[in-house]
Structure formats: C-alpha cells, structure tokens
Amino acid sequence: MIPALAACAHTAAYPGVDQQALAALADMPAGEISAPTLRNVTATLASDEFEGRAPGTPGEEKTLDYLVERFAAAGLQPGNKGSWFQDVPLVELTAEDLSPLQVAGKGVPLTIPAGSGWIGVSYREQPAIDLANSEIVFVGYGINAPEKGWNDYAGIDMRGKVALILVNDPDYESPEATGLFEGRAITYYGRWTYKFEEAARQGAAAALIVHDDFPASYGWNVVESSWGGPQSHARRADGGADQPLISGWVSKPSGEAIIRAAGQDLRQLSRAASRRGFRALPLGLTAEASFRNTARPFASKNVVGILPGSTRPDEYVLYTAHWDHLGRCPANDAGDDICNGAIDNATGTAALVALGEAHVRAGPAERSLVFLAVTAEEQGLLGSEFYGSDPIFPLSQTVGGVNMDALYPTPPARDVEVVGAGKSALDSYLDAALRALGRRAMRDAAPEAGFYYRSDHFSLAKRGVPMFYVKTGKDLVDGGRAAGQAFAAHYRDNIYHGPDDEFDPDWKWDGMVLDLQLYYRLGRMLANSGDWPNWYAHDEFRHIRDASCNQGQGC
Template sequence: MSAAYLSISDQDLATHVKEIASDKYMGRLPTGPGEQLMLDYLTTNFKKYGFQPGNGDSFLQPVDLVEIVASEDQVLTLGNKKYQFRKDMVMGTSRTSELEKLKNSELVFVGYGINAPEYNWNDYANVDMKGKTAVILVNDPGFESGDDSKFQGKTMTYYGRWTYKYEEASRQGAAGAIIIHETAPASYGWSVVENSWTGPQYGLWKDDGNKSRVAVEGWIQRNVAVELFNQAGLDFETYKKQAMKKPTAVNLSGLKASVVVNSKVKKSTSYNFIATLPGAKRPDEHIIYTAHWDHIGFDDTKKGDKIYNGAHDNATGIAGLLELGQAFSILKNRPDRSITVLAVTAEEQGLLGSKFYAENPIIPLNKSVANINMDSLNILGKVKEVAVQGLGKSELDNYLTVAAAKQNRTLIKGKNPSAGYYYRSDHFNFAKVGVPALYAGNGETPVDEKTAKYSKKMKLVVRGCYHQPCDEYRRNWDLTGAQQDVQLFFDIGYSLSTNEDWPKWSKTSEFQRSK
C-alpha cells in the first residue's frame, strides 16, 4: 500500500486543479459549455487508471434537470414599499412554470420556520398558512442565543438550512417563503445570495411541475425585514429574540406581499460520472468516494472577469478523486471490495446530483459500505489536526483516527459548526438514506512557522472568493495539506476495502442504516 499512498502528490493535484479550473471550462455550469470537457477529462483519466464504467457499460448517469431563469425585472412589494431585485431581494420559483406570483399574500413571521417534534418545537402551530407568505429567520434558535438547550446550540441542524425552510413552508401550504438574510447566521454575505440565487437555477425534473413547492421563494436583506416590521408597528429585534426562546408566529398587521416572477423554463440533462475498480473477492460491496464537478458558470452582465472558475470549490475535490483513482490503480493486489468514484453534478444548485443518485442508486444502498466526500480541499499547507464535520456521527471516525495518527494528526470538530457544513455537501444525501458518510479535512494549526506565515497571507488573498470570479487556481498554492487529506481518505478506503466491517452510525446520530 505504501507506494500507492505515496503516489498521491501535491504536484499532481495542482496539475488537475489548474486544468479543471481553467477558463476553457467556463465555470463548469451543469449543461453548460464546460460539462462535456469535464466529463471527457474524467473518462480519459479513469480509463487510464483501469476503472470500469460504473453504470452498466457507461461512465455516466443521466440526471434530468429543469433550468429556471427568473427575469430580473422583478419588483417585490411588501406593505407599501417596493424593493429591487439583487439590491434588496432575490425572488424565484422552484416550480417549472413561466409565471408564478404572489398577489396581496398576507405576511406571517414564523420565527425560524421549523416544525420539529423531537425538539418539541413548531413555529407553525395553530397557523393556517394557505395563501400566505412565511417570513423566516435563517439558522436555528440556538445560534445567536447560545442556548445549548435549544436544538444543538450553535451547531446548526438541518432545520437551520435554507433548503429545509422552503420545504417546510411548502408542506404547510404557504403561497410564498421569504428568508431574512443575515451574514452571521447564514455564514455568508449577501453577495453569495446575489450570485448563487440569480441566473440559471436548477431542480430535478418532476412530471407534476413541482407544484408541491410554494409558488415564490426567495431572500430579503436584513434592513428590508426591519422596515417591514416597522410598517407593522413591530420591532424586528424584539420578535427575533422571542423566536430564539420559543416557537413564534406573528401576523404582520395585515401587510401583504406581491411580486410577479416571469421565468424561462428549460428541461435539460446533466450527468453524474461514475467509475468502479472491481473488488477481487466481494465486488458487489463498494466504498464510494464523491466530489462535485460543477460550479456556477459565468455571468455576462459582470464587468471584467466573468467566469466563476471554482478552483477551490471544487476543482480541488475532483483532483482528489483523480489522485485516489490513480493510487488504487497501482496497488499490486486488488482490494477485496470495489472502489467507486462518483463525481456528481449540480451540487451548487442544492446537492441535486447526489440527491438524484441517492434516490436512484446504481449500487444498492445495502451494498454501499461507506461514503467519503471531498469538497474544497486544503490550500493552506500542512496542519496538525483533521477537522471533522459531524464528529461523532459514525464509526468512520475510528478509521480516520487511525489514519490521522500515522500523520501525527489528531481529530477536532469542524470549524464553525453553526454554518451546518455537514448538511451542505453531497455526503448528506448518502447520510439521509443510511449510508455512513465522512466529511473531513483541513485543520487549524500549521505544522511550522513557515507554513503559518504562508497560511496567514493566503487567507487574505482568497478571502471573499467563495462563489466569486476570484476563486481561481494560484500557482503559489501549497497543496501539501490537500495531499495529506487525500492520503488519509485513501488509507480509510483501503482499510475498508480489505476487511469485512460495516461501519455503523452512532446511537446519537439522526441517521441510521436500514438493512
């Protein structure tokens, strides 16, 4: 194993990242001009590594998407005030419809918009939301209060995610759902909303036109929410603090919302890439490595650099997949279990490629031993720890502990658990269907002073580049930390592929395997 382990190099990672994040891939938008280049690059390399097509005789799994592009001439009326697209708000629809609207829809503040019986919490209790629009705080009640008795305190649960907020408002029969953006609880600034929720938006194609979703969903800036509450004769901060303490629903004094969302709708097909190195003894049992190949494309309305190259997010993860494939291919003895790599599409649009795969698995779930996911690998050099999102959720942590010890590293909780990172990448869809899933990497303490100085400088260079055109490959990146992490993931996969263990979820985890 040592030769394969050592074959994973920072130079090779850099070569792949430089290629995948180059301008010719045009930001790797699903169904965009860079998709075929991306799929060809993966196919060429994994064929070279001796991997076989993972979906019958094909390396591809078609994912039927609907592309919805909302017109930017929207005006949102809240009470007697009008708000502008991008500057104040972003509205859209998940329905496959060219016209959706709110017309004098009564506004109801529903706190965090959560219905969670296990936490004895229901912001919608005794509220008839039919025809009304929910105004919702982002994150969980415990985030800003710091009250550990509320959900999981500052650690975000899935109830804090924007995806859940829209889903629950839809289940409640609402006509619209508007999330109030605040940078700290969202864990990103308004520019991320402006860039990520405008232009082409994708969903999985549904024959019913996705009519179960609210007609209109979107975001407003915090100052818009403050003005809305003022119109209602209420104080935003007062009701926000109340919502942290107990389930809250308040009619906003009969104020109403109106907006017209005209959209261009197009059905399209993108692809997950799947390749397998068959196991020698139990080829029907698979260790599945994932990373998303997509990013958010390009924006012709921008001045200057128009391409969102997505070098860190997530050309690094795809480079990790490629290095893992190369490493497993040079083993003298083929592992007992199969090694499968899955590069998924449309992660940036709500984990859609992995969601489709989890709902339509090529490998039976009860033959999927574990999932190891890579998203935005370490670009800051070697570190002394391994940060684990969702530390303690499964026995995969035990494998990671052993692998990390070989590198003289220890496990720590992932930074900023309030951001809910365990629920924000593709492993989450495996977890939801019971497959133990690991999401780890990076760390906090540089291994030496030289690395510390580099790390401090590079953090300043890339600060603010998340989902921005400046997320580009830089030749002075130190990818030895990424190399460390990919070697860890190889070690874990190799161990699982040469034994008969089936890792389990911890008893305290919200996920369990059903087999």
C-alpha cells in the first residue's frame, strides 16, 4: 500500500475492484514507448508553422491533418463511425478596443486601464458591448452553495449590477486540505468558471474577479495572455443572451483601488467574506466600459482513434489530452507573439500517439482503448465538455481513463504527483502499478491551484466516469526534489501560457518515457480487467455514476 494514497482514501474498501485479480494485472511487460515519437510529435506540434494551435485557425487544420496521419501510422482505427473526427460547435468571440474601466461615485473617479488593470470579454454574440452606469456590488467569493449553508448573494438583486468577486474560495489560506470548502484544496466554487456561471444565474450585468497571485496560483500575465485574444465558447441557442454583458478580471491593485474609493479596505472585506453569514455589500460606485465584439461561429474538432477490444469491444478505456493552445498572444521582449504550447500540451498530445503505438504493438486488450485528442481546453475544457455531453461511446460503458496535460521534459522522477487521490477506487490501480514500477505517489503539491478542475478529465469525472490525473513527480533522480521543484517553478513563473513555451532540442525524454510506462500500465490494467472501479461512497460523483450504471448496460 502506498501511504500517501492510503491516507487520502477514507475507506479500506475499493468499490468495484477485485484485489486478487488486480495484483496479477499489474505484472505485465513494459510498453514499447518510443522517445523519438515523443520528441518528433512534440517538436512538430510546437513549431511556428502550427501558429499555437488555436481552434478555428489554420493551425487547427494542420494539427488535425498531422494527428490523423500519426494515429493511422500507429495502427489505430477511426473512432467515430469510420471518421477520425467529432465536430464540436463553437463560436469565437473577439473583444477589441477595450475602453478603460471607469469607476465613479464617492469622490475622485477612477480610470482603470485595459490590459494592465482590467480585462474583459463577453459571451454574448452581439457586435457592441456597452456597460453603462452599472452599480458595483462586492459579493465576496460569489458562492451560492445550499448544501453548505452558504450564499454570498442572499438578499441582493443583482440584475443590472456588477459583481465584484474574490478569487478562490473562503478558506483557501488554511494550511490543511480540510474545512467547509476543503481549506487549502480549492473546490469548484473557487474556480473562475463557477463564479461566472453563478453571476449569470444571479442576473448580473457584469462579473469581475479580483485577481491575486497566491490564491489564483498564477500571475496577472497569465490572465492577460489567456483572456487578451479571441475566445472560443460553446454555441448557445440564445446567442449568450443569458450571460453577463461582461465577464472579466481586475488586477489586485485595481481591486484595492475600487474598494478604497468606496471607503473600504479590501483586506478587511476579504476577511469578512471568509466567514459564514457574509452579506453582499453595495459599494455606492458605478462602472462603465465598452468594446467591440466580433462573433465567428465555427466547428472545431476532437480527434478520436480506437484500438478495438478483443473480447469486450463495447466496454471502453479512455486516454485523453488536449491538442489546442492559445495561438497568437501578447509578444515577449523578443517580439515573439506565438504561444507555441510545447509543454502545454504538445507533450500530452505526443503521449497519445506514443501510447497508441505501444498498445498496438502489444496487441488488442480485452476492452477497447480510445485515444481522444480534444479541442478548446484552453477556452474552458470545451472539447471534452462536448464529448461528455454527447459521447461517442456511452459513459455507462466507459470504465475510466487517463488524462495527460503538460508533461515535463525532466530527468526521471522517483515519484508521481496524484491530483484527485482519495476520490475513487482507481487509487488501487495506481497503487499496484506504482509498486510494480518501483515508484511512489505523492499528494497534489498545490491543491489550492485547483488542477482537478482545470483539465479535461473533469468533464468526464463530473458525469461519473472515474479518471486518473497523474503528473510528473518532483523527486528527480538527477538533482532530487530541489531540482524538480525548481523546474516546476520556472515553468509556472516564466513559461506557462506565454510565448516562451517552446520546444527545446536539448530536452531529455527519459523521464517522460518513464511516466508513459505508468500511463500505459494503468490503461492496460483497466482494459484487461473485469472491474468497474467506482467513486468512494463519500465522493460527490458517486451518485452520478450509480445512476449512470443503473440506466446503462455497463458498470
């Protein structure tokens, strides 16, 4: 038993898992993982020719053609009724000529510059966005959680108003992952996606999140690069009419200035908002902003390959990775404005190809193995979300899967970092696979970053499908934990979501190959077992999986 996982499990039982059979499954030959495949596919997808792989651009067309070529060469079959593709209907919305955010009332007006001070988009498919004389209300963390007895919007009518919202959730400063909102470990209520969704449900005219580096787990530069260009969204039947006119961010200094203009202190209000019973506070200020908004409907595509199962082809195990990145973005000091996305996520997409090759060489497993390269992850998990809502293979017949996002080209690590441990009986599979490989598991080193809600496995997990999300470890064979942590910090602070996420010909691939040996083993074990691993009884997704299994033919 791996202690780090055992401590998270909350139960000695692994629902849906035959433990004796599992030990035998873990004892298998290593997969034939090709380092040249990882290197070549990553280098190709991260080249300037692919223009940052933004959905709906020529870079997408090049990416799709290349992935089909590589999937076919690996020996996979088209996975969608003879097609390699699943159409994903999207709309690209581009905000241009953002005005400053003008704040008035209670003294000297504030002018907050676009870009460095605030940034906004609109999900509404209309050509002009004009927020005029809208009252600002500080709504704390912007959470409405009836099951926790928490409602930041209680007693306030937000129609026509601006919701000023804190990032993360109320107990993020707790050093432990315990508490009403799981303390240091962010919940979905702390994610920006939820905050914008809830503001829309409340009828707000605008939703502005106050950015802060620590609780957000990234800097303002990431906000600028991620939100400063074209944004793709799922097509809505009403053209986004039910969404706030503006959804966006203000920098921490801008948020402090707004609160100060209202005669309040952001730190004190944040402390008050962290306690049960907080009530939204009208600030006595108004906001105005405007920009042009260009809508371009288009269909992006998920790429789907399959290795049909030998005896139970109608039961499925998934490998997922997103092929997209940001495309063009704010230029660096050298004038480079292509966000190539070499680590994020050309590496994970290359892993799909390499794993496809390895499984084909090993021959079909008993269950079918699906290799799903999804689109528009960077715009809010849109490709995987579409697959989850309109699956090619029934979710009740999908056993589970492995998601791969931003693999690090470091030397081999003695450990792996497990995001989402203690949620499902997949823990037992990971336990057995790591033991067979002589490695160990560590808990998520940054639960406050909310990685569980920030990659494509979540689109399936929230619909009941147990998914692995296991990342490169920090305890490197060459340099130990200090070296691993230094690489992760450098990537996060200087490379992530910027033009410097480029392929480096000096990268070493043996660490990534070792991680893929684990992913190979996990997928193969699931595909050759008769198990249907379930969520633990305490987990929020257990009832969803149980209902899915009761209605379907699998599980």
